[in-house]
Amino acid sequence: MCSNVVVGLPSPPNLNGTLSSPTPTNTSNAKDGDNLVMNHTGVGGGYKWRLVIAYDGTRYAAGWQYQSSPPTIQCFVEKVLMQATKLERKDLSLVGASRTDKGVHAWGQVAHFVTPFNYDSIDSIHAALNGLLPSDIRVREISPAVPEFHARFSAKSKIYHYKVYNDTFMDPFQRDYAYHSAHKLNPAVMREAAKYFIGKHDFSAFANASQKERVRDPVKNIFRFDVIEMGALLQLEVEGSGFLYRQVRNMVSLLLQIGREALPPYVVPMILATRDRRELAKYAMFAPPHGLSLATVKYNEEHLRLPSGCSTTSFGRHYTIGSCKLPFY
Known part of the structure; x- marks a missing residue:
């Protein structure tokens, strides 16, 4: 048993x-x-x-x-x-x-x-x-x-994806799953800026107040932050030990401003050092929620491990036709 x-x-x-x-x-x-x-x-x-x-x-x-x-x-x-x-x-x-x-x-x-x-x-x-x-x-x-x-x-880390569709008009098939940026973005400077997020930092400047978090620890460890080009689609992938309320969207909003070349990459450590959400608000607005998805939770x-003596993991059933009962012409 x-x-x-x-x-x-x-x-x-x-x-x-x-x-x-x-x-x-x-x-x-x-x-x-x-x-x-x-x-x-x-x-x-x-x-x-x-x-x-x-x-x-x-x-x-x-x-x-x-x-x-x-x-x-x-x-x-x-x-x-x-x-x-x-x-x-x-x-x-x-x-x-x-x-x-x-x-x-x-x-x-x-x-x-x-x-x-x-x-x-x-x-x-x-x-x-x-x-x-x-x-x-x-x-x-x-x-x-x-x-x-x-x-x-028990979660060891979480991976979030944020998708940005970077073209003059929005792909209608992406409209519910990617943010549309008609401004031409520079992925190279976004990658440069994203490196400043990697490591253990106090992310108070990138967190919104939330009633859901009774006692929050503002120090989080970001393991990687990648900017991946897939044609007109940019996928921002961030993996961390945990995230504060709306932290990912706030980091993305600043990277978008940097990608538009409205701000230099070194603004990231400057804002981090303030530990003040009002400082970020001077430079960037919210990135909307529909571009964000929770990709993976790691343990x-x-x-x-599966407990001994228990049933195995179910990945769902595949249905097949065993044999054709109708004559084939």
């Missing part, structure tokens, strides 16, 4: 033969059901599952983070999980790796949830989730997770 154990969960309901019931446990000392995890002792009441989710954020006015009105991406994911598992929201304890803002997209958002029962095969629930979700949200992967895994706090290998 899989020993992926989570505290704070109810006894499993009467379910069909695709599920395995764990031994009930006393959870009276648990503060809540959100990721209070025991070690691999084989005693406990539940199981943890990792999701990789892609979504088009265009129509979600509040982004990922849960709120009932207007409905968010997390709200829709929780709703279909409740339908598929017959559990309540508080029991699922769904947590996302990144609280993407309204209009921001994702290819590699990661989340986890918990259940009081084990799935022998997760292909069926994977298919059920995507069958219930709206067409602009898809679960790309679902897998069992070790108790130590936490979608947000240490020990957090991604």
Whole structure:
């Protein structure tokens, strides 16, 4: 039996033969059901599952983070999980790796949830989730997770892409996923400027105030910041240990001004040194959200290992026709 154990969960309901019931446990000392995890002792009441989710954020006015009105991406994911598992929201304890803002997209958002029962095969629930979700949200992967895994706090780094379409007119097929700059940009000076962001810095000057962050650490480590040319499309790729609220979009907005050659590259360390968001506002406006997407969330290998005795990762089903039953002419 899989020993992926989570505290704070109810006894499993009467379910069909695709599920395995764990031994009930006393959870009276648990503060809540959100990721209070025991070690691999084989005693406990539940199981943890990792999701990789892609979504088009265009129509979600509040982004990922849960709120009932207007409905968010997390709200829709929780709703279909409740339908598929017959559990309540508080029991699922769904947590996302990144609280993407309204209009921001994702290819590699990661989340986890918990259940009081084990799935022998997760292909069926994977298919059920995507069958219930709206067409602009898809679960790309679902897998069992070790108790130590936490979608947000276990993250080692995150990679964001920001796309800029740099031509005299906008490609209509890119309009929801790239910012249009009719000003001719100089990618070489943008690369030069982006190098100043790399390393450990206090990014207070590039962060907006947010009620979502109770206590924020303004020091973040940027591992790379690339400017990639793909014809008329520029893709700005930034990888870091973490990011403050709207930090990526603020960094991009300054790089756009530098790319237009309105500012020199060395303005970046000057603004960083001020640690004052008002200083950035003197030079650059917001980069809109629709050009931004969460590409990947990276974790240490020990957090991604599959617990022994559990089902394997589901990447979705491929449907094939076994044989043609009609005569061929």
